[in-house]
Amino acid sequence: MSLPTPHDHTIDLQLAPPDLRPWREGGSGVDHVHVRASGRPGPTVMLQALTHGNELCGAIALDWLLRQDVRPLHGRLVLAFANMAAFNRFDARSPFESRCVDEDLNRVWEDAVLHGPGDTLELRRARELRPFIDSADVLLDLHSMQEAGAPPLAICGMTDKSLSLARALGQPETLLVDTGHAGGLRLIDRGGFADPASPRQALLIECGAHWEAVSAEMAIDVSLRFLRHLGMVDAAWADAHLRCPLPPRQRLLRVGEGIAARSQAFQFLMPTHHLMVIPRAGTLLAEDQGHRFVTPHDDCVLVMPSHRAGQAGQTMVRLGRYEA
Ligand SMILES: [Zn+2]
Known part of the structure; x- marks a missing residue:
């Protein structure tokens, strides 16, 4: 998986800034x-x-x-x-x-x-x-x-x-x-x-x-x-x-707690993507300097997981669930 970085010149830009x-x-x-x-x-x-x-x-x-x-x-x-x-x-x-x-x-x-x-x-x-x-x-x-x-x-x-x-x-x-x-x-x-x-x-x-x-x-x-x-x-x-x-x-997603990085060592332990659903509570999701983050409930939806290196305090992903 290739992840974009601030200096990645290979990003495919399909949009150009309009002349404002x-x-x-x-x-x-x-x-x-x-x-x-x-x-x-x-x-x-x-x-x-x-x-x-x-x-x-x-x-x-x-x-x-x-x-x-x-x-x-x-x-x-x-x-x-x-x-x-x-x-x-x-x-x-x-x-x-x-x-x-x-x-x-x-x-x-x-x-x-x-x-x-x-x-x-x-x-x-x-x-x-x-x-x-x-x-x-x-x-x-x-x-x-x-x-x-x-x-x-x-x-x-x-x-x-x-x-x-x-x-x-x-x-x-x-x-x-x-x-x-x-x-x-x-x-x-x-x-x-x-x-x-x-x-x-x-x-x-x-x-x-x-x-x-x-x-x-x-x-x-x-x-x-x-x-x-x-x-x-x-x-x-x-x-x-x-x-x-x-x-x-349309589906309503209620988002509760977010996971914030404790350091730049934060990393997801599985491939993640926006609106991915993790079926089981307690699934190991990420770790940061020995601290492990697990999903807090069944059918946990990942909202906008960050694929860029985190800084302490930065929200790396938010967690939600669909409302029936
Ligand atoms: Zn924005």
Whole structure:
């Protein structure tokens, strides 16, 4: 099995970064944030790409929507290219290195962090994006994954409140409710998006593997289904541009504990892949400096196992089970 490394020049990049220079001015006062108002009452609907600067599929989807000159039929539409500083450093010879510049933009969304003393490049950008995010009634955050061929999934947050949105989209097949990240608050878990008493909803879509053509198709497809469901665009127009068939059904995966590396010596003791199911509880899965990690329950599903060398504290895999 050949595993990608940050300096692996053999990675097959099927996607190229779109030219986003034409989209710098979006009428919002903030670079690469587009706000389009219908002049009619309705929700504020936001799509965000490039929370991670090297995840090109979302940028391709938003570039496509802008080239179609998408305009909302009601309410307000916000299209944001988030981590432009990281995206602008994208280098096809080392595509993993432009995920972020100083820190992960998807771990900074707690107010205490946003309003704190930190001054990283990502925090500065998050502070620019925050007013748009906090104005959004519904938000879609477009991402991609590390593992080749990884099937797409929707991360619905830490509660069930956004599941109805994911089910209304019908896409993708796997819906995930999890426990968030110890390393910091994700965008979809911010404020009202995570408050069961608030009607606001947010989904993070992992559209497929980084740089695989199918992930861009999925990003466009889910974005269209999202805009159509919310009445933002003409349904017949959206239907005419859908890219991916609906799965026969959607499955809910509840994710519990994650396994974090204790050192760089962490290693899986079996070949692993995303959404792999391990039937028996107690199966030896990984080890790290003599510590052994076993599956905690039957039919344990591996979520996005990391195939890159870990650092102490880094989540290497998360474990879940399908809900009947
Ligand atoms: Zn991402």
